[in-house]
Amino acid sequence: MKGKADLKVSGGKLLRAEVEIEAGTVLAASVDGDFFAHPEEEFEAAESELSGLPADSLGDAALALFSRPGLTIYGASPIDIAKALKEAARAAQAR
Amino acid sequence: MRLRLVDTPEGASGSLNMGIDEALLGSVSRGESPPTLRLYRWTPPCVTIGYFQSLEAEVDIEACRERGVDAVRRLTGGGAVFHDDEITYSLVIPLGHELALRDSGDVLASYRSICAGLVRGLAELGAEASFEPINDIAVGGRKVSGNAQTRRRGCLLQHGTVLLGLDSELMFTLLRIPAEKLKGRAAEARSRVASLSDILGREIPYGEAAEALARGFELAWGAELVRSGFSASELAEARRLAEERFSTREWNFRR
Numbered sequence: 001m002k003g004k005a006d007l008k009v010s011g012g013k014l015l016r017a018e019v020e021i022e023a024g025t026v027l028a029a030s031v032d033g034d035f036f037a038h039p040e041e042e043f044e045a046a047e048s049e050l051s052g053l054p055a056d057s058l059g060d061a062a063l064a065l066f067s068r069p070g071l072t073i074y075g076a077s078p079i080d081i082a083k084a085l086k087e088a089a090r091a092a093q094a095r
Numbered sequence: 096m097r098l099r100l101v102d103t104p105e106g107a108s109g110s111l112n113m114g115i116d117e118a119l120l121g122s123v124s125r126g127e128s129p130p131t132l133r134l135y136r137w138t139p140p141c142v143t144i145g146y147f148q149s150l151e152a153e154v155d156i157e158a159c160r161e162r163g164v165d166a167v168r169r170l171t172g173g174g175a176v177f178h179d180d181e182i183t184y185s186l187v188i189p190l191g192h193e194l195a196l197r198d199s200g201d202v203l204a205s206y207r208s209i210c211a212g213l214v215r216g217l218a219e220l221g222a223e224a225s226f227e228p229i230n231d232i233a234v235g236g237r238k239v240s241g242n243a244q245t246r247r248r249g250c251l252l253q254h255g256t257v258l259l260g261l262d263s264e265l266m267f268t269l270l271r272i273p274a275e276k277l278k279g280r281a282a283e284a285r286s287r288v289a290s291l292s293d294i295l296g297r298e299i300p301y302g303e304a305a306e307a308l309a310r311g312f313e314l315a316w317g318a319e320l321v322r323s324g325f326s327a328s329e330l331a332e333a334r335r336l337a338e339e340r341f342s343t344r345e346w347n348f349r350r
Contacts, residue, residue, distance in 0.1 A: 032152065032350050035147060036172035038246055074229050075172075
């Protein structure tokens, strides 16, 4: 099941999270938006590492992955990103 | 400090403009091209989206097609932009360049250092502008310029726009402004953006803006701009990237 969530963050940027869950496991998760991440590839690596994780721990896992050393995000915080993903996961599980 | 200045007022498509920026990133990183400031525009008009955005979510593709407007994903983050009556710049310098190292040399500091050239250039035109962190420039609280930066291959690429004129109805037709972003603020969102023509009460031709910005960059950066064109190899690489990356569905719809 897929779930989506939009989250407007302080400063006006918008996060659009999408999570696909099957049998309690994250199949795919992504966060789109008008933020900046340096380097961009580290952000994408964090996104892809969400796949295969238990859906129930997605928020905590995302917080850790997007707080990784070497990744700097401007316009949104790892807490914002984790919150958007958690809401998208909740929407997916409610289907 | 010397920088090459390449001014291309004739304009180019969205895919070629983004191809040129990436080609410059490659050639400057290999030491084949000097640190370069580029001034350009878009023919036809174009919507660009940020690296992390979804084209389908942010842009009415059908409306773009109907109006002959290009759409392309940038290498840089940030939001969707409608490029029409404006002047665009891009700057490609090594991360060890003195302009990239000013203050702390981090991303936020370099936005400020580089945007100081735009603020000075706008003053040349008679607009009292200020840098609005993270990446905007405003006049009287209204945004006239957005800027975006990426750091790859040991170089910094920053590009940005200055709005000369604005068809806000068309802009809001082409861009899907999300309900979440507009919550109770639709009118405010429309009035938050302004063009130099709105602000100064007269038309600002591209050539006048280009001269003013070049002067502003020289004064604010303490730079000498040396006018030149692109090399044949830069243009060949730009065309390749335009064809193989920036005009492909795989790139533009990757999110």
